[in-house]
Amino acid sequence: VPRSSNVELPVIPSGYSRPRFNRAIESLQSLIGTENVELNDKPLDDGWYLELEQEEMVSSATVYPSSTEEVVHIVRWANEFEIPIYAISMGRNLGYGGAAARVRGSVIVDLGKRMAKVLDINPDTCTCLLEPGVSFYALYEEIQRRGYDHLWIDVPDLGGGSVLGNTIDRGVGYTPYGNHFECHSGMEVVLPTGEVIRTGMGALPGNNTWQVFPYGYGPYADGIFTQSNFGIVTKIGMTLMPDPGGSEGFMCTFKEEEDLAQIGKGQVPIKRLREIASTLPCGDCSWVYYGSVYGPKKSRDKKLKVIRDAFETVPGARWIPRDSLPKDHYMFSREKIASGVPEFEELRWLNWHKNGSHVFFSPVSAPRGEDAMKLFNIAKKWHDECDLDSFPACCIGLREMYVIVNMVYDRGDPASKANAYRCMRGMIKDAAKAGFGEYRTHLLLSDQVAATYSWNNNALMRFHESIKDTLDPNGILAPGRNGIWPKKYRNKGWEL
Ligand code: FAD
Incomplete structure (x- = not known):
């Protein structure tokens, strides 16, 4: 362009x-x-x-x-x-x-281009120390190269990103180690004034526990270097998952009532989507559930049976046998990701449109159907209004659920772009009204999302601003990231 x-x-x-x-x-x-x-x-x-x-x-x-x-x-x-x-x-x-x-x-x-070393992998403590340019692929391949078959990593949907970058943006994956921030241990950070600190045990000279105990002594500082502009992280320790004895994916479809009557001119009609779905292995359904169980085969079989019995109590649910699926079915990509093998399959979403581009609406809810439906309906309302197709996915974390709506639009078409922007703004506003907030958002929408976390007259943002002004008096580092503006920029028309 x-x-x-x-x-x-x-x-x-x-x-x-x-x-x-x-x-x-x-x-x-x-x-x-x-x-x-x-x-x-x-x-x-x-x-x-x-x-x-x-x-x-x-x-x-x-x-x-x-x-x-x-x-x-x-x-x-x-x-x-x-x-x-x-x-x-x-x-x-x-x-x-x-x-x-x-x-x-x-x-x-x-940082990634010239600082891309795997500094350490410890096969006994199942930990590693990485520079910013180490991708999930590179870490996976290095573990294989060193023959540490008992070590698994956790990957997001796309394996080409940085382990460090993803972790400090509080990204997530799909194994039990999917909360990347929770699975890190220790950081090295360059503060905006040029001072270098090591967090946790890294602050103790001569230690050999930086990657095994995340806290050290005193306040736990690591959180303030995630989704912020308080420092540049130059090293991160990560914990690795010991092979649980194998894993196995499964797939189940749910045929829920459809209430999606309104059809916009640019959207693919729901009827047509179901027609297409009925020719695929998932059949005529509204929702597909992909999951994985971990452990040796015997225990996997037991777990699968419990899950299958529970799912099949839902009328219309269909357990899809793995051996009925073609080898290139999406289920196998999910299975790989859920066992820590990096993949690129998810990028195929972009093919939905010519000049496909995407933006995520990523609110968090409790893992409860009624809450997911509230968010799903907000997304549906705005996608209908803005004439866009919606691709919602609910990803279960430990106690939380990420309702990720991937919006694919045509970046070559100004109207499609404008609709995507309007749709995002509308969803963020309505979700906040209903008591939901995003766990992450696009750079352009960070002011709006940050402003929804406004309890007690924006006390949390004022706290962030005091940290920012103390650590970065000249306001040089990533002004505006996550809605945090240094004094020099604040209230001068930069907020969107
Ligand atoms: P970067 O772009 O390098 O970093 C992210 C941000 O963190 C930067 O913009 C910067 O503000 C800050 N930052 C980075 N490094 C530093 C540093 N050293 N010091 C200070 N600040 C820094 N994400 C998930 O988490 N899980 C998923 O499952 C997932 N699935 C996706 C599926 C699709 C189809 C797409 C398109 C994206 C998906 N993503 C997902 C989002 C994204 O691709 C990943 O999170 C990716 O890992 C982020 O890119 P990166 O690792 O190169 O981070």
């Missing part, structure tokens, strides 16, 4: 003059190496920034550090030149903002 012709490239931060920007970049090049600083002056190959102009959230440059020390240099440089920086691990935060920065003209600190 070509840039509009009247924009001077690269875009520079608001309030900056071009000579000052050029001086800042020269200084950065002398610190990190000219070859490791790239100006963002080439045509964009994506243009999905909803109703805004493409240039609105575009960075000015990208810098590729190779070590924690270089990240410290970058942070000190950003303070000296008062230039906004935005750290990414691999920038594959698809559906939530990708590699974009919230503030136009920011310099992206891309």
